[in-house]
Amino acid sequence: ITMETQVSNGPSGTSLPNGPVISTNGSTDDSKTNLIVNYLPQNxxxxxxxxxxxxxxxxxSCKLVRDKITGQSLGYGFVNYVDPNDADKAINxxxxxxxxxxxxxxxxxxxxxxSIRDANLYVSGLPKTMSQKDMEQLFSQYGRIITSRILVDQVTAGISRGVGFIRxxxxxxAEEAIKGLNGQKPLGAAEPITVKFANNPSQKTGQALLTQLYQTAARRYTGPLHHQTQRFRLDNLLNASYGVKRFSPITIDSMTSLAGVNLTGPTGAGWCIFVYNLSPEADESVLWQLFGPFGAVTNVKVIRDFTTNKCKGFGFVTMTNYDEAAMAIASLNGYRLGDRVLQVSFKTSKQHKA
DNA sequence: TCGGATT
Structure with missing residues (x-):
């Protein structure tokens, strides 16, 4: 039974226990007092x-919306004022x-x-030239767009990553938009786009959640002292890595001269590392274990064959800080894992060499 | 032997 059915015949101004005032048409009327606030700072x-x-x-009443598991802010909240004039003033x-x-x-x-739940779409494969406005125009034929965003590279500041969101x-x-646009090529685009329902923010792996928690805590409490502590720890790791057996000793400086590396930079939030010579049985946990000790790891990925689900021999790791990524590469390139010798480097942007 | 991308 819906709330509307319960109260629709009640007298004007009926109050439910602990609930809002219900108007005669059966719906709460806080449309003039209730605000949504988006893009709040994470902390x-x-x-x-x-x-x-x-x-x-x-x-x-007001509520900052937080992740159910971690308690982390999701960056938005609601404020309900007593006086509609104050709501108006808050917007202004x-x-x-x-x-x-x-x-x-x-x-x-x-x-x-x-009816407004689960109306958020994730779009990938967008042409890099497509603007947020272009994307809205493409999707607006299916309904009223509440929010939209195209993710951009953080360093080149503005280059589209070809993925975005439409609410x-x-x-x-949203369902109609998927039916109409998923797998379709936008006007003059070379590749079709993928349109699907967006994940919820809390659908990360446990390990990724822990990493995120750790990083948030570090950002909140970090100071010069902490930074120095971190450096000291990295120096120790570097010293320890001298004991690692290498088939190809290599320094960070010599790596920068390798082809393709000059095109490397942080993508999204971090530095992407290419890891080659993983076994077919390798999984994400081995990458967390290998790279975690060197610093903040935000993402790991083992690339698998679609049909066999076996690792194709390589994977990717994203690390937040350049120094830590460089240290991990210097230490783990040439590292012997089981009967394999790993090759570890910054990911290149080239497709592949002949 | 260099993917897919989740505000």
Whole structure:
């Protein structure tokens, strides 16, 4: 039974226990007081959130939305004011406010409803030349777009990574967009795009979650002392690596002269490392174990054959900090893992050499 | 012997 059915015949202004005021048409009417706030800084706390929006006027309720497992902020929240005028004032004064690296967005929240859930799409294979506006234009034929984004390379600042997100107002609009656009080539594009429902933010591996937690904690509490500690630890690791057997001793300096390396840079958030000569049985955990000791690892991937599901002999590791990535490469290139000698280097952007 | 990408 839905809430609407329960209260639709009740008198105007019926209050449910602990609940909002229900209007005669059966829906809560907080459309003029309830706001959604997006693009909050990752480290903002519930208290800071409440304090910021409480400075505008009396708050009926507010909630910073956090990950169920880690408790980490998901970067957005809701504020319900008592007075609609305060909600209006909050939009006018706080929308577009720059907090740290983020520009927050403050707008009226859409009424909570099952039909607006799971309406978020993940799009990949986009032409690098396609702008956010182009993408919106392509998708807008299927419904009302609430938010959209194209992910860009962090260093070249602005080059599209060819992947993005589109949130529709309604789930059925998102479904239609998948039917209409998945596997299709946009106007004049060479490759078809992939359109599917986006993952939830908390669908990472346990290890990746731990890494993210660790990194967030490190960012929050780090200081000069911590940095020095980290350096000291890396020096120890480097010294320890002298004992590693190598079939091809190589220095970081000599690596930079290798073909393709000059094209290397951090993609997304970190430095991508190519690991070759993994066994067919290799899995992600071996990469975490090999690279984790050198510093912050955000992602590992073992490339497998689609049909056999066996490792194709190589994988990728993304590390946040250049120094740590360089140290891992210097230490693990030539490392003997079982009966194999690993080759480890920064990933090149070349397809492959003949 | 260099993928796929999850705000």
């Amino acid at each position: 903002m706390t519930q208290e800071e959130f409440k304090s910021l929006f409480g400075s505008i006027g009396e708050i009926e 004064t706080l929308n577009g406010l720059k907090l740290q690296t983020k520009t927050i967005k403050v707008s009226y929240a859409r009424p909570s409803s099952a 529709f107002d309604k789930r059925n609009e």
